[in-house]
Amino acid sequence: MDDFDYVAEILKGSPLAMARVMTWLENEDERARSCMEKIYPHTGNAYVLGITGSPGTGKSTLTDGVTWQLRNKELTVGIVAVDPSSPFTGGALLGDRIRMTRHSADPGVFMRSMATRGYLGGLAQFTRGAVKVLDAGGKDFVIIETVGVGQDEVDVMRVADTTCVVLVPGLGDVIQSMKAGIMEIADIYVINKYDRPGADQLFAEVQFRVDQDASIKDRAWVPPVIATVAVEGKGEDDLLEAITAHRTYLEQSGRLLEKRRNRINEETLQMIHHELFRIIRERLTKDSRIEQMVEEIMNHKLNPYNVVEKVVNEWLPASRLK
């Protein structure tokens, strides 16, 4: 398939091309770079939706429902579902596709499951890449679905234009989520499994925090709280309405452009960081220099501070740092 023009094919929306370039991104395969560069001018059209919540909150069922709603409006959808890799075996069970079965024969939906692998803070970068591929492939909406644990995942959510945080009664995860900083990134709260006991209470609790927050910060957008029973498809239309309202707000207030500008800023810095880190790590590991340095630090001949200075100066002369 050497004569296959991946860029042209992606722009035509070819699933084969999109899927393969995503694999290259996952593998940090160098073939990804030139493709990404060429498709970049064709990105920025898709609206990016993030759905996050603890395991067992029904994220994939909600994603499935939102996708269904969007398809009914004849909008095309790309989905990136991220699941954790096992730190012990490196393998992963990617189970989100099961909930999306009804879309699996629909050419208007492209779904990709991805494992977190061991990216050193690169998960967000990699997700951004996948989103761009889907965006360039012509998807009207791109949905990113992740488990909201850890900074890595919070970073991933910054890729989204609208972020939905999913909570369910009985998991006691409101406090947990607050601690993880996930409540701060919510544009919409979803209380899923609303038929369960404790749902009204949870709703009131979240609503209370939202009101409190709004009065302190004087926010122009006050996150709505939406009740859903995703397995029965209940509340999905309300959710889509809230998403649309948030989008309208972002567009009309100019916040969307601001958000995207910030994102480019952050992304560019991160990419530079990632690339420099990659190069330096590669060089340091290639001739075992890092091991020597570690030995010397262990023996107190060197310390990490002067090592850093030394390494950075080696590739970036001090004169240029000023």
Next chain:
Amino acid sequence: MFDAKELEKIKAGKKKWSEGTLAKTLSKTPEKKVKTTWSGIPVETLYTPAEIAGLDYESKLGYPGEYPYTRGVQPNMFRGRFWTMRQYAGFGSAKETNARYRYLLGQGQTGLSVAFHLPTQAGYDSDHPLSMGEVGKVGAAIDHIGDMRILFDQIPLDKVTTSMTVNAAATVLLAMYLSVAQEQGASWDKVGGTIQNDVLKEIICRGQYIYPPKPTMRLTVDLIEFCQKNVPTWNTISISGYHIRESGSTAAQEIAFTIADGIAYAEACAARGIPVDSFAPRLSFFFNAFTDVLEEVAKFRAARRVWAKIMKDRFKAKDPRSMMLRYHVQTGGVTLTAQQPLNNIVRVALQTLATVLGGNQSLHTNSYDEALCLPTQGAVTVALRTQQIVAEESGACVTVDPLAGSYYVEYLTDKIEAEVEDYIKKIDAMGGTLTAIEQGYIQKEIQNSAYLFQKSIDSGERAYVGVNKYIMEEPPVTDLLRVDMKVGEEKAAELKQWRAKRDKAAWQKALDKLREVSKTDANVMPAVIEAVKAGATVGEVCDVWREIFGQYRPKEFIS
């Protein structure tokens, strides 16, 4: 069961034996690595009265036919009548299956058990796109009442009892069966049999679901309620642990999760306002039998005791029949090996013995070639003969519950009972069976046991004859039973004719009526009967409900 002084003596004696006689032997020849039951319950070298010191005979064992039914639900068990020998069968067209039934009845089988092909079980007609390749494969292709007529041609439905394995679409198939019985002139109070109707285990592990849990449970209870009033001796549900065990559970989990399902059904019936003693006597169960004979016997005894207690204490049943756990058994399909298939005859024989010593009501024995294909007639005959040999020659049937009082079996019975009760407590704490299923708790527990078992086989820690030990080269088995792909084409053509021939107005009216009734709280059964009589197919009836109830979107849990 033993006096305190006697027990002290035994304990001291065992200690002495263990440190002396046993220790001497162990120092010379160490024991094997695996010292557990097949399900993994740790087993000691020797059991004595000391290990069952707390066992109170009168309250825990009692007498057969009396609470808590540990020793059996009938007072004299097989001294009067053997269990019903009921071979699950069905393949190809209704006509081919009818021929197999008549053969089996001719060979001394005493009840029928219908295997429907998967499209019928999943509520699709044979010409639906999802039925491609499946028509007649693992059961008979039954699309409409015409097929049902052929299936039971020349079989008197007031004389033979029939078991039907169908769950989410149970109401439709029972409606067809009852209508055919009527046509034969059999009155419904003479019609006996069982319909599986257990939708929860379809969601847990068997996969033949159609609707979400709530509406599908409503259909289940509609059927139970209808039969309670109109078909008094019909067993309205067969709460099944068989498939739970097949999916990898342990013996104790099989009982625990089946009884948890049973509790959910009983609660649903009670919520409908049916008095417990009206529905509970018609609840029946369905279990598996593996090759570890003594563990299985203990499992069955424990199951009876747990269920009796639950019905009496939790559901306040007064009628003794409500407390009796009556069950069908099928020998363990998953225990059969594709390697050296004749060995399976021995496995099935041991499983049959375990079943009978455990005190069953009916039994299906698997054919030795089932790890390879659908059973051939010769293999089915051996399977049926296995039951007959155990019944007539083994001596296992001449007295009731012959293993009672075995220190080991009583110990295991208590152990399994405790494990079951522990699971029930956990599930109650979670908010009940439906929640436990929804959260994937039950599924994950089963999968984890399946995983541990596989690991023990892969590592060779546990020996499996022909699989990881005593392996030999063998030629491929030929002469397997095959279902021709043509069955699908023929059935599709037949369906087309069926739809063209029926009275369109009557058919439309019946389906409209069904739709109306289904939207209310009223029992759907009368309308289903009218619809199938008017020629509505399984797929058409199920589509009406798909439209109203939606479809179950599976939640799969892999742990």
Next chain:
Amino acid sequence: MAEKKIKIIVAKPGLDGHDRGAKLLSRIFAEAGMEVVYTGLRQTPEMIVEAALQEDADVVGLSSLSGVHNYFFPKVVELLKAKKLSNVLVVGGGIIPLEDIPTLKKAGIAEIFGPGTPTDTIVGFIKANVKSK
């Protein structure tokens, strides 16, 4: 370049609900370091191939216990080819008579694993036969 992972689709074609083997192997594959996409039940060949396409799978593992393998397995291979995915390794398992295996292999199924196959054998076969992309 980051370490490559084997991505495998585990699928149950048709209406068969026996998924003990499929789920068990999903877990075993993940433990062997693979990234496993389990599709769930009731998959048509089209759905399975669409999953393989979007996930850019290296391997498709099919499980059938209801006697439909002779129809479904070759159909999956055929559709994979039509989608230019002939590099995908297709393996199968379940209740499959030995005498069917030569025909299935001829149709492009790389290997069939019957009941009782040690899981190491399956993992080993996949690792040895997966093609690079």
